[in-house]
Amino acid sequence: MKIITASEIASLGITPAQCVKWVREAFMMKHRCQLPAKLSVHPRGNDFFNTMPCLLPEEYNRFGCKVVSRIKGSHPALKSELMLFDTRSGEMIALVNADWITAMRTGAVATLAISTLRSSNASVYSFIGLGAMARATLDCLLATNPDTILDIRLMRYKDQAERIADEYAAHANARFSIVDTVEAFADGSDVIVSCITDADGLVAEDTSIFKPGVLVVPVHTRGFQNCDTVFDRVVADDRSHVEGFRYFHDFRDFSQLEDVLKGNRPGRTSDSERILAYNIGLGLHDVLFATKILEILQ
Known part of the structure; x- marks a missing residue:
């Protein structure tokens, strides 16, 4: 299993424009994914843990699940980790720090919505x-x-x-x-x-x-x-x-x-x-981003 750190992802130089292309790609195949609604639990007040699974279409051979939290007083406020699996073997192939993924796919989706709806x-x-x-x-x-x-x-x-x-x-x-x-x-x-x-x-x-x-x-x-x-x-x-x-x-x-x-x-x-x-956030985008990042690193 590969552990992918935030610094490794940052070193790849993935551009914001590429992120927008990835979220568009994800939306276009959304109907072929298994994408249960995220599950939220709230320890106190507006704090939360969200669990976000997604099975990509068959040709990707990937299932992933991200856990993202927002705890008041934490820095940064939002933190996330993602587990990525090979669906042919069931093996967990990567544990990914998903802080960059969460921020960039969120910004990319917001931008895609803006360019589509403004x-x-x-x-x-x-x-x-x-x-x-x-x-x-x-x-x-x-x-x-x-x-x-x-x-x-x-x-x-x-x-x-x-x-x-x-x-x-x-x-x-x-x-x-x-x-x-x-x-x-x-x-x-x-x-x-x-x-x-x-x-x-x-x-x-x-x-x-x-x-x-x-x-x-x-x-x-x-x-x-x-x-x-x-x-x-x-x-x-x-x-x-x-x-x-x-x-x-x-x-x-x-x-x-x-x-x-x-x-x-x-x-x-x-x-x-x-x-x-x-646009509340789809595990689909997280899992596709993690899959793309793993491909670049391999």
């Missing part, structure tokens, strides 16, 4: 919750829009907004601004990306501050439940992830991202629609 004239991209997931999303978003200048608006929290603006200053296709209020954050935003991991309430009580045509991407699902029943469309990475939501049966229109990518369901049909993209 309005045709989207230019202002607002971020709240500025940890590892926000950085991964920024990496993927900037990598896949090399010739377009994106106005990136950051919601101030401690010194994180200033740090991101400094870290990404070399990107010619990004212009950064920092705001201090939810009203300024949402005003005129075409795409809103929320990477907050712990929220007791709503980001904004009044849904009217979200403009016509906005795309809201709540990476960790928290803080936008009041949008569920008033936005025109909800798109998710998997039905099983959202059908337990309190307002699921009140969604005005629901699709899986897989079906939108394949053209089986409409994505955005006008630049005035307000859309929610709930």
